[in-house]
Amino acid sequence: MSKIVVLQGRAVPVVGDDIDTDRIIPARYLKEITFSRMGEYPFYDERFNADGSKKDHAFNRPEYQGASILLGNVNFGCGSSREHAPQSLVRWGIRAVVAESFAEIFAGNCVMLGTPALVASKEDVAKLQKLAADKPGSVFTVDLQAMEVKAEGVVVKVTMPPSRRNALIEGTWDSTALLLANAAAVKAKAAILPHPSGRM
Amino acid sequence: MAKGTLYNKIWDAHAVATLPTGQTQLFIGLHLVHEVTSPQAFDMLRERGLKVAYPDRTFATMDHIVPTKSQKRPFTDSQAEMMMQAIERNTKDFGVNFFDFASGRQGVVHIIGPELGLTQPGMTIACGDSHTATHGAFGSLAFGIGTSQVRDVLATQCLCMDPMKVRRVEVNGKLKPGITPKDVSLFLINRLGVKGGIGFAYEYAGSVFDDMTMEGRMTVCNMAIEGGARAGYVNPDETTFTYLKGKEHAPKAADWDQAVARWKSYASDNDAVYDEVVKFDAADIEPMVTWGVTPAQSVGVNDVLPDPQAIADSGEKETSLLAYRHMKLKPGQKADSIQINVAFIGSCTNGRLSDLRAAAVVAQGRKVAPGVQAFVVPGSMMVRQAAMAEGLDKIFTEAGFEWREAGCSMCLAMNPDQLQGDQISASSSNRNFIGRQGSPTGRTLLMSPAMVAAAAIAGHVTDVRNFAPQGAVHV
Numbered sequence: 001m002s003k004i005v006v007l008q009g010r011a012v013p014v015v016g017d018d019i020d021t022d023r024i025i026p027a028r029y030l031k032e033i034t035f036s037r038m039g040e041y042p043f044y045d046e047r048f049n050a051d052g053s054k055k056d057h058a059f060n061r062p063e064y065q066g067a068s069i070l071l072g073n074v075n076f077g078c079g080s081s082r083e084h085a086p087q088s089l090v091r092w093g094i095r096a097v098v099a100e101s102f103a104e105i106f107a108g109n110c111v112m113l114g115t116p117a118l119v120a121s122k123e124d125v126a127k128l129q130k131l132a133a134d135k136p137g138s139v140f141t142v143d144l145q146a147m148e149v150k151a152e153g154v155v156v157k158v159t160m161p162p163s164r165r166n167a168l169i170e171g172t173w174d175s176t177a178l179l180l181a182n183a184a185a186v187k188a189k190a191a192i193l194p195h196p197s198g199r200m
Numbered sequence: 201m202a203k204g205t206l207y208n209k210i211w212d213a214h215a216v217a218t219l220p221t222g223q224t225q226l227f228i229g230l231h232l233v234h235e236v237t238s239p240q241a242f243d244m245l246r247e248r249g250l251k252v253a254y255p256d257r258t259f260a261t262m263d264h265i266v267p268t269k270s271q272k273r274p275f276t277d278s279q280a281e282m283m284m285q286a287i288e289r290n291t292k293d294f295g296v297n298f299f300d301f302a303s304g305r306q307g308v309v310h311i312i313g314p315e316l317g318l319t320q321p322g323m324t325i326a327c328g329d330s331h332t333a334t335h336g337a338f339g340s341l342a343f344g345i346g347t348s349q350v351r352d353v354l355a356t357q358c359l360c361m362d363p364m365k366v367r368r369v370e371v372n373g374k375l376k377p378g379i380t381p382k383d384v385s386l387f388l389i390n391r392l393g394v395k396g397g398i399g400f401a402y403e404y405a406g407s408v409f410d411d412m413t414m415e416g417r418m419t420v421c422n423m424a425i426e427g428g429a430r431a432g433y434v435n436p437d438e439t440t441f442t443y444l445k446g447k448e449h450a451p452k453a454a455d456w457d458q459a460v461a462r463w464k465s466y467a468s469d470n471d472a473v474y475d476e477v478v479k480f481d482a483a484d485i486e487p488m489v490t491w492g493v494t495p496a497q498s499v500g501v502n503d504v505l506p507d508p509q510a511i512a513d514s515g516e517k518e519t520s521l522l523a524y525r526h527m528k529l530k531p532g533q534k535a536d537s538i539q540i541n542v543a544f545i546g547s548c549t550n551g552r553l554s555d556l557r558a559a560a561v562v563a564q565g566r567k568v569a570p571g572v573q574a575f576v577v578p579g580s581m582m583v584r585q586a587a588m589a590e591g592l593d594k595i596f597t598e599a600g601f602e603w604r605e606a607g608c609s610m611c612l613a614m615n616p617d618q619l620q621g622d623q624i625s626a627s628s629s630n631r632n633f634i635g636r637q638g639s640p641t642g643r644t645l646l647m648s649p650a651m652v653a654a655a656a657i658a659g660h661v662t663d664v665r666n667f668a669p670q671g672a673v674h675v
Contacts, residue, residue, distance in 0.1 A: 016522065017515035018394055018494050022633040026640070027612045031265060031279040033239040033286050035347075045640035074515050075395040075428065079633060080612075081330040082237065083346035100515075101398055104430045105330055109346035122515075161362050163222040172221055175348075176248070179356035182217045182225055186253075186358055189216050189227045194459065196230045196257060196318045198451040 003171035004114055007095050007142040009068030011151070012058050013129040014043075019072060020079035021106065025088045027080075038084055039091030059092070063136035069149075071129045072099035074122075077106025086110045096142045098149055098158060100125050111164045114173050116144060124156035144169050202366035204472035206435055207401045209465075210341040214324045216358060223360040229323035229340075231353045232309045233260035233296065235287040236614065237328030241350035242290040252294040254357040259318060260291050261299040263308045264614045268577050268604035271301060280615065294354070307580020307606045310334040310548035314418060315582055317447025321436035321463035326353050331548045331630065333424040337417035338444070339436030339466055341401070344425065364430065365399055365475035370406035373482035378665040380558065381416035382550060382628070382648035384408060385423040386488035386498050391480065394496045397429025400475070403468060404434050408482045414443040415554040422549045423630050426495040435467040489535050489661055490632045490646040492523030497632075499535050501651070501663045507531045526634055527643050528622065536661045538645065542625040543574035543656035544637075545601075545649045547611035550628035551579025555649040556587045559628075560595045562653035562667045568600030569659030575602035577609040577617070601656065613638025626655035 029041045047057040054060050070089060076099040077085060086109045089097070096116045107117040120128070131138055131151055140151040142158075144165055149156050167173040179186075202208055216225040231254075238260070245251070252258055265280040275281040291298035299305040305312060310331050313319040319335045325342035326332065328350040335342035349359055369388060402424050409417065417434045424432025434440075441460050444450045451459035486500030497520065499505060508520035508531060524531065529538065545551075545559050556578065568574045576596050578584035584606050587593060593603045610617040611629035618638025619625055625637055625644050628651075632644040645661060654664040 017519045020494075020631075020633045022612075022631070022636050026635055027614045028638075030236050031277075031283060031614060033283055034243070035240055045635050050640070075398070078394060078428065079330065079425075079631060081328060081332075081344035081346055083240075083328075083348060086346075101395060103395075103428065104398060105344050105346060105425075109348065112346060112348035163219075163360075163362050166221040167223075167360075170221070175360045176250075176352050176355050178219050178221070178360065179225055179352055179358045180250075182358075183253075183356070185216050186225075186227060186356060189214070190254060190257075190357065193213070193227065193229055194320065194322065194451075194462065196259070196320065196323070196449055198317070198449050198455060198459075 001114065001171045001174045004116065004168040005144050007068070008139055009095060010066060010136065010138065011069040011071050011128065011132040011140045012064040012067035013071045013132045014058055015073060015129060017074040018078055019076055021077055021082050021085040022079055024077065024085040025082065030082060030084055035084065035087045035091070038088040042088040042092045066093065068093055068095040069140050069142060070094045070097045071125060071132055072097060073125060074100045076102050078103040081105045083109045086113055086115060090115055098125065098128065111167060111173055112175065114168065116142065116160060116168055118142065118149065118158035118160050120149065120156050120158045127154055128156060202473055202475050204469035205366050205403060205474065206339055206433060206466050206468045207341060207364070207366045207403065210322055210324060211363060219360055221360065223362055225358050226324060226361045228326045228353050228357055228359060229257065230318055230325045231258045232313055232325065232327035233258060234264060234309045234329060235262040235283050236264040237347050238350055239283065239286040239290065240347050241354055242294065244351045245354055250355045252296055252354045255295045257357060258354065259297045259299065260287060261306050261309055261312055262287055264608045264612065266607040267615045268607050268609050268617060271605050277616065304581055307582065308548045308551060308608055310422065311551060311579035311583060314338065315447070315580060317444055317450035320444065320450070321440060322466040326359060330425045331422050333430065333432050334418050334422040334548055336421040336424065336431055336433030337414060338440055339433055339463065341431055341433065343431045364401045366403055367400045367476040367478065368403045368405055368474045370477065370479045371408035371482050372406040372479060375408055375482045375485060378668065379485050379487065380648040380650060381412060381419040383485055383488045385420045386490065386495065386646065387485045389423060389427040389496050390498045392427050392478070394426060394494045395428045397424065397427040400429045402429040402432040404432060409434050413554060414439060415552045418552070419549055423495065426630055436463045487651055487664055488647065489651065491527060491529055491535060492520065493526055493632055493634050494519065495630065495632060495646060497523050501535050501661060503535055505529055505531050505533045505535060536663060538661045540572060540626045540645065540655050540660060541623040542619060543572055543652050544610045544625055544627040544629065545652050546577030546579060546609050547629040548579065549630040550649045551577060551583065553583050553586050555628065556592050558650040559653035560592045562650050562657065562664060563599040563601060564595045566599055566657045568656045572656050572659055574600060574656040575604055577604045578606050580606045610637050612636060626652045626661065628652045
């Protein structure tokens with residue numbers, strides 16, 4: 001797996017608290033049995049009217065096409081555990097999400113896809129969102145070594161759980177291999193724990 | 201850090217190793233699988249040439265996409281049919297237990313785990329669904345995961361996890377007559393906020409939970425996630441053991457006593473240390489109804505809708521204003537003045553037998569208001585059978601409710617049960633998010649199943665105690 005240490009790109013502000021995963025990807029798109037088309041759907045009902053015409057949404061605006069850093073607010077990604085939500089963002093082009101706070105499951109799902117979910121203070125997120133709004137062409141740098149996001153002379157501190165940061169910078173965010181390595185210990189554990197069939 | 205809690209004990213018992221990242225490799229005792237979040241995970245296994253490591257700890261069913269009017273195959277919706285074929289193929293190819301229609305045990309994954317006795321105290325339980333928290337009602341550590349994590353559990357029966365903090369949420373005193381577990385749940389989310397639980401597991405405790413039935417505890421734990429807590433639990437007690445005794449997968453004969461002794465040992469110690477403790481008084485809880493677009497935007501049924509301008513936090517104020525725009529409601533309006541178009545009784549939150557009984561008490565001998573579409577979706581085939589055995593289906597149909605087959609239905613509207621346009625529903629489900637019930641402009645009012653039944657009869661939100669004053673709806 002690739003090491004994810006420094007990411008650079010333009011940023012797209014998605015303003016608002018409690019943006020849930022139903023808003024990020026409406027449930028009807030979960031009927032697809034692969035993730036391959038998810039990049040077509042992020043924020044679908046906030047971007048398109050029923051007749052297909054476009055609404056005003058950051059993901060529709062020309063200046064944010066090709067942006068790779070999403071700037072959110074409080075409790076971003078709350079609600080459903082659907083990985084389709086980060087899948088849709090990543091497949092649209094997002095490589096990192098910075099927000100005031102994240103729902104747990106969403107943040108965990110992001111890391112599984114090699115996508116940092118970074119927390120910054122309310123003031124700092126506001127600064128970054130303002131910069132991305134005022135000067136959409138600005139190039140932002142997300143640095144997981146320094147745990148900073150910077151652009152146009154603005155530098156803000158960000159945090160994420162150390163284990164998730166380690167997984168990204170060491171390139172061990174694909175967890176299956178890590179877990180398989182301990183198969184013998186797992187077998188020993190399984191043997192001493194109760195079984196859902198009622199076997200003790 | 202918390203010490204001596206049920207959370208700590210289960211975590212320690214299931215920790216396999218510390219990974220190079222610093223995370224814990226946590227063994228998962230029970231993996232529940234459904235059709236929507238698993239097909240990609242099974243395909244990842246195929247791509248990597250991996251098997252399901254512990255198929256005997258893996259149980260699948262289908263719930264999200266199944267139609268509830270006719271379950272005749274092939275389904276009319278070709279995407280739903282493909283998804284059904286995928287879960288049938290995947291469970292067959294990988295040797296996973298599968299509760300399909302023919303088994304008579306199909307249903308919402310969080311309803312069937314408990315009713316089959318698969319869900320047991322002291323277990324770690326994972327499922328690709330955020331409402332997995334439901335199973336915490338048994339004193340298990342249960343949480344939702346994404347599809348890549350479903351892959352990990354299928355391939356290794358483990359997850360990479362960081363520990364959570366533990367907040368003890370006590371509700372003491374006695375609930376007033378007519379107040380249900382759903383009201384307790386919505387009240388707690390209102391007070392603690394939708395983000396209040398981020399990073400925490402909630403231990404629900406106090407006399408209200410001591411007195412609550414297992415089905416009630418499941419309702420409250422189910423919605424832990426709506427308050428931001430990935431897991432919620434109630435310590436196992438005699439109520440838990442009585443519920444489990446005799447269930448299909450529960451320990452039998454000599455194993456039973458050994459199991460109960462073990463289960464008791466998981467309960468939080470009397471001197472357990474918590475990261476936080478919060479306390480509430482049961483007497484403050486009214487029949488609750490949401491008016492907005494997050495489950496915390498709620499009021500007591502006899503209250504008026506709140507003034508967004510009174511909210512100090514700028515982000516919260518914006519969410520409140522957004523809610524009023526979407527819901528087409530006004531601050532100061534009385535909650536019980538809100539007219540409804542649709543009434544939905546069901547979901548993993550409130551699709552159990554006691555929920556249907558509570559709604560039936562209200563529906564019995566009354567008629568659904570003209571212009572309201574009301575329907576009841578039992579949470580599982582077994583719930584449906586049990587309800588029919590006591591004649592609940594007749595009570596509902598005579599009152600003008602439709603009686604459907606089991607599934608998730610209009611909780612998330614992945615099947616044909618969907619709001620149209622800006623219809624407004626009284627719903628016993630768990631989320632009032634924008635677009636949640638199938639129409640981008642649809643509107644959802646969350647409340648207890650008895651309150652949904654009352655709203656269906658009245659045609660508008662109303663205090664269920666007007667219909668069943670003596671607390672007959674208490675489950």
